[in-house]
Amino acid sequence: MPEQLVYAMEVFLNGLMAGVLYALVALGFVLIYKASGIFNYAQGVMALFAALTLVGIMEGQVPFAHLINAAFGTDIHHFGWHVPALLAILLTMVVMIGLAWLVNYFVFRHLVSQEPIILFMATIGLAYFLEGVGDIMWGADIKKLDVGLPQGINEAIDEFTFGVFDYGFFIDNLDIVATVIAALLVASLIIFAQYTKQGRAMRAVADDHQAALSVGISLNYIWVMVWSLAGFVALVAGIVWGTKSGVQFSLSLIALKALPVLMLGGFTSIPGAIVGGLIIGVGEKLFEFSIGPLIGGATENWFAYVLALLFLVFRPQGLFGEKIIERV
């Protein structure tokens, strides 16, 4: 087998893995968009916030230590204890649910009948707010997150491919774990939406707010639940991405990576988020591999957007999105 083709295969596999990570972020968007029609730009920052909180709890940091020190001239940093990963994840989830409630109570409850674009802008405001709060609460330095996920090259695949192609593929263990997690997450979300009472209520709200209200579904309750779910997805994405590249500001930018995924897959479709993620992941890696060196490299910054843009011109609702029907 020619060498280039083998390299391309490795790039393809890595692209698939990267795509799964994008899909993980995109899922959070789809959840909220389906249930409340809000395009939640803050999803990436929520992932950052969740990861920061998780690290902070694990390390036993004092929240707002920086602010307290500045205001009162004290010098406090840590409580001096370490929380085990599992407990810390649960505590972070509690924080995310609290956040969901606050967001609903202070922001979106008041914006119920506003235009979608106003809601979108409110989530941009929320993103700024959360980013600032996260930094003030836990400090802005780059943190290492280690909840025990395996990392590094997968030896088995390396040896196997070396035997077959005479060239060992580099596949990160973390990416494989992320793929498994993403699959589990999607399966459980679908089961939740299809077979539980809350899930049905959620789909009813997504279908028609007023009809859902009239059969006695509490909108506030469902919205808090949906935002909590999005917080949960953000936490998972934050753990995976945080383990991969450290918990830092750039984590919030993965939201920008998820946007073309959403456009490709359609805003309203969970399978769309997965398929879109895979297409974008593979597409941008292969493009960078094949065309990138010819035109200066670093094409990953924009390739996904341009791909999504061209795609949308032919199919404005995305791959799996609901057909857009407009009436005057």
Place this chain on the structure above:
Amino acid sequence: MFYREAGDFKTSYAEDSQTFPIKFDRYRYYVVLLIAFAVVPFIINDYWVNAVFLPFLIYAIAAIGLNILTGYCGQVSLGTGGFMAVGAYACYKLMTSFPEVSILIHVILAGGITAAVGVVFGLPSLRIKGFYLAVATLAAQFFLVWIFNRVPWFYNYSASGQISAPERTVLGVSVTGAETAPWAAYMVCLVFLTLSAILARNLTRGMAGRKWMAIRDMDIAAEIIGVDPLKAKLSAFAVSSFFIGIAGALFFAVYLGAVEVGEAFGITKSFLVLFMVIIGGLGSIFGSFAGAAFLVLLPVLLKNLLVGGLGWPTDLAAHLEFVIVGALIIAFLVAEPHGLAQLWRVAKEKLRLWPFPH
């Protein structure tokens, strides 16, 4: 008492359709112009120009541009930073290729080039709407910044990848480069802002503006009553990009002097201008001014208060700024989705009846 229509009789159509039909408004406008042109240049110093006035004037132009697209025509754009970069690089290439031509012409030409680029990236808006379009404009943002980073022709093969403005003069007074006097830079930006505002105000009052607003309110309905969506949307993209390009050219040539594209025209710039438009008020020229002033002054005030007044560390103040800006945006959207401009309108309405509201 002072702010009223009563007794202000119009005797010609021209008077009746002027921009400021109320006498008080008109005089206020003249007074503001007088202060801006004849008083401020004599009393400002370097700090004020660089920290407050230049950013305000330039962002106001950009905000007017984005307001035409988003506020009047309803097409949300997150590509403002990219279009500002087009203006800056176009201006740079023109300045270095044709050194004998006046910089004022270069800036206007840079606006024209940006308008052309804006139309190209506006084409998808005919098929894509709403959020999909907002995300699609991100393609412009990332692609344009990338291309200015990677194609050496744009930065004249300089080793650092930066572009820096050569020295240019207007009427013998230098306006770019290190020798520029604060008042000269201020005057150049002020002239451009004033002309942009007058142009934008009259465009939005006329047929073009009405077509844009019809498209914004409901594009299908607008099409049925005879507004061509192709022309209306693309003209909005062109006009909007024209102003944004001018703002980008001034931002580079007059304000910063030297620019690295990813840093100066990144995605944060797009959001900053969008916030100015939202906080100021969608669909209002005055709102563009108010929003730009608000978001330029807020960080300066916060910094002076927290770092200068309370002695807090700079990074903490920067984070707090994020929190406050975010909270303000949300508070504005909850309390007054139409922004500062609406508050101003309400105040004027109250003023008309003051001091006898009944």
